[in-house]
Amino acid sequence: MRWKFPAGALVALAFLIPAAPAVAQTESPGLNESCQTVERKVYKDIRELVTIDLDTATNQELRVLTAQILATANAEKLPVLPGAIQDRLKGTEDDLRAFLKKGVLDAWSVALRISVVRTLTDAGTNVDAAAQKVLGSAAVDDYLAYLNDGLYAARALDCASQPTPTPSATPSATPSATASAAPSATASATTTGAPTAASSASPGGEGGGLPVTGADTATVAGIGGALLLLGGAGYLIGRRRRSSFVA
Structure with missing residues (x-):
């Protein structure tokens, strides 16, 4: 039962052991789902962590190795694998040894496969085909090659095929400005010019309108001539009656 305290310490340190390597492997730039440049996430091959003979390793060595694998899985945010490791750390030495020989690789393969499937969300044509x-193929090496390199290469192709938003924004701004300016200018000209035309055209108004000519002048002259004739005839008739009365 002496191993219980060291095991607890190893589980606590599991989150810290591979911290430096994890940072070193995320420096390469790449594109995310929104085609923004980000630090590329690198998935480590956990088989490279197994540097001991699992058949002859001591219980402490097994638990140190298990803690390193757990820390790597947590740093990469892998599904399935961290939970499986935690369960084995609660078991016996033989259970942990058997798990490190085969079970951990099976759980890791499932975790990588799920990670590949997650990249299909809102994926472009090239990413979808590569995934x-x-x-x-269902091979661990293919999963790693895709997650570390193939995904970013396919995503770069998808991002390159997308149209740029700049050309579409320029034409939409120019017509709107022209259209908004034209009606205001027209309305201003109409409002300013309408009263002047009405004032100059109104007859008899102040400001010196044009004299009335044409058909209206002939009518007035005709009426005036008729009145003169009627007045002359009335004068003559009245004179004759006066002469007859005197006689």
Whole structure:
């Protein structure tokens, strides 16, 4: 039962052991789902962590190795694998040894496969094709190659094929400015010019309108001539009656 305290310490240190390597492997830039440049996430091959003979390793050595694998899985945010490791750390030495020989690789393969499937969310044509090809092979090495390199290469192709938003924004701004300016200028000209035309055209108004000519002048002259004739006839008739009365 002496191993219980060291095991607890190893589990606590599991989150700290590979901290420096994890940082070193995320420096390469790449594109994310939104085509923004970010630090590329690198998935480590946990088989490289196994540097001891699992058949002859002591219980403490097994637990140190298990803590390193657990820390790597947590740093990469792998599904499945961290939970499986935690369960084995609660078991016996033989259970842990058997798990490190085969079970950990099986759980790791499932975790990588799930990580590949997650990249299909809102994926472009090239990412979708590359992911489907890898999922069809079902090999750990193919999963790692895709997650570390193939995904970013396919995503770069998808991002390069997307249209840039700058050309579409320029034409939409120019017509709107022209259209908004034209009606205001027209309305201003109409409002300013309308009263002047009405004032100059109104007859008899102040400001010196044009004299009335044409058909209206002839009518007035005709009426005036008729009145003169009627007045002359009345004068003559009245004179004759006066002469007859005197006689």
